[in-house]
Amino acid sequence: MRAFDIIRTCLRNLTKRKLRTTLTVSGVLIGTSAIIVMMSLGIGMDREMTKMIEEWADLTMIEVYNYGGRTDQGGEVADITDDVIKEFKALKNVTSVMPVYTNFYVGEQIAVYNTNGKALQWTPLVGVYMDELENFGFKLKEGRFKQPGEPNTTVLFGSEVGEYVILFEEGIDQWGNYQYEYAERDWDTWELLSFPVDHMGDEWYIIPLTMDYNTWRPDYSVIDSPTAPHMDYNEQLNVVGVIEGSWSFYETVRGIFIDISYIKGLIEAYNELNPDNQYAEFDGVYNNVRIRVNDMDNVVAVEDELKAMGYQTWSANEMRENMRQQIMIIQLLLAALAAVSLFVAAMNITNTMIMAIVERTKEIGIMKVLGCDVGKIRIMFLGEAAAIGFLGGVAGIILSLGLSFIINNFLGTLFMGLMGGGGSEAIRISVIPPWLALMALGIAMAVGVVAGLYPAHRSVKISALAAISHE
């Protein structure tokens, strides 16, 4: 018997009992779409959550701190030096390691100013490995990265550096305040429209400041007096580029990136000028190191290794994993609920098939007597059950695509409204990736086949003799 004939026979038997087939298929349809929709909610939640976290956090970055403590073996935790950083970099899945030194704030201990008389405010001076920035995944808004061999006065600006500047040449007013100027911001998109400074066009200088203890303000007057001792430390900065800022790494928005080697000299200069307010000398030990991991799924493993070495770590991924586990539990519960309906559908299929076999006992007997292979009879019934599963699966996919559409377009906005979300971006609570649809179809067919096993076995056991002799 040819495969095509078997398929034809299956379909004929299914179409002969249209109502019964439709009802049985509906059972599978409900089960399949329940599973798809439930799973799609979990997937949608996971995606929304990941997207949300990505907006304010960098999921492939780990921050490492050293607060002392012990290693897993009970040894002393090694200070984070350049050598330890090399060890970090040798860890599996780590693509880049960078120390971050941010003790100095521009506008407090130091001044960065241009020749137009404007000095930057609210700007951390970030000591990093300048040659590692590109490898670490920084993106540029304009300009270029520092080339190896360029002097350590080569810097990159964060994207919003210069949002607020002091006009130090105007001096202080009658209340002791400096005049200032700030950028225009579009408060809807949160974008800066114009800067009071030209990042790459202006001529920039850096100088350590002293504190005016009467006003508790840094004293900018030194900049305009060429005889002041400060001028020994007045150096021109070479701004080669502006970083594409991201709030997941605050300094890329507000900071000035400079080579860590420059910071060392800066501390010495500052301490010399401020004998009453000393900074600890830079001894080659970092407190904060950022590690870039190749994939967010490997972050936990890298973190575990770092913890075993005795360091404290923080990553947004840790939080994401926690939330993800909660979502997974919800998803499993929902899927289990849906599985119940699929189980009912399976019993329904078995019942339908047993009825079909009872009705067709005589027919099966005749076929056996006329020489139809026993195996083909089994395949025929399994095929019928699988076809019910397949039809239910396909219908289930179609139904759940519709349900998903409704959920996303109507319930989604309702949901966001309840949560008080802005709703500028459409939220997709239910996501059906192709693999989910295919998996559901596979499950539906498998359920059909499994449900058909016993009836098919029964059909094979029918005695040809008894079947043809009973009227």
Add this chain to the structure above:
Amino acid sequence: MGTMISVKNLIKIYKVGSEKVVALNDLTFDVEQGEICCILGTSGCGKSTLLNMLAGLEKPTRGEIVIGGQHIEKMNEVKVTKFRQKNVGFIFQSYNLLYGITALENVAMPLMFRGVRKKKREKIAFLMLAMVGLAKRVRHKPTQMSGGQQQRVGIARAFAARPKIVFADEPTGNLDSKTTIEVMELMVEMCRRNNQTLILVTHDKDIAAYADRTIRLYDGYIVSDERKNVEIKQERVLT
């Protein structure tokens, strides 16, 4: 002509409760190829049991059945089904057609089991139906046909795959006398055309008249085994 069927010391015992009923008691006979052989007997004499055993639908308690050199009693269900598919055609008293499909599809069914393509098998089935005089009814379902027509479909089906042996179990049991004659003549003609062996099981002596040879069974024993022209004519004189 060679021996088609060879039965040796065939015994069948049924257990009914604690009692043993001997249905067939040590039967031994041969059937030649191309022979039309009638197994005649009253109801309960064991003739249907014998037919079932020859067709491999039941297993004998003891004894041998060799058809075309193959031992039927030693085959498992899968093998015996395959054997039937290749060598055996069936005609039943109650026709045993499938009522959900057309006459054409019914006749083509044994060919389908053999793996013949749809186009080819339906062509053969059409020719067979034309041969039994139902060319105009090929698309009808058996429910729309009279008993005689249904049995002709049954005959077309039995011969469609050109089996070496055709078993007919009371083929005219549900038919009136006029139709009986038509059906019997048709069966004999079909058989003769391809030199096929026909085993005819009946309780009707008139039917036996169409056979070359008649084996009479009584309570599981062979009581007579006679060729045509001798025994049958004598009986007619007697009645």
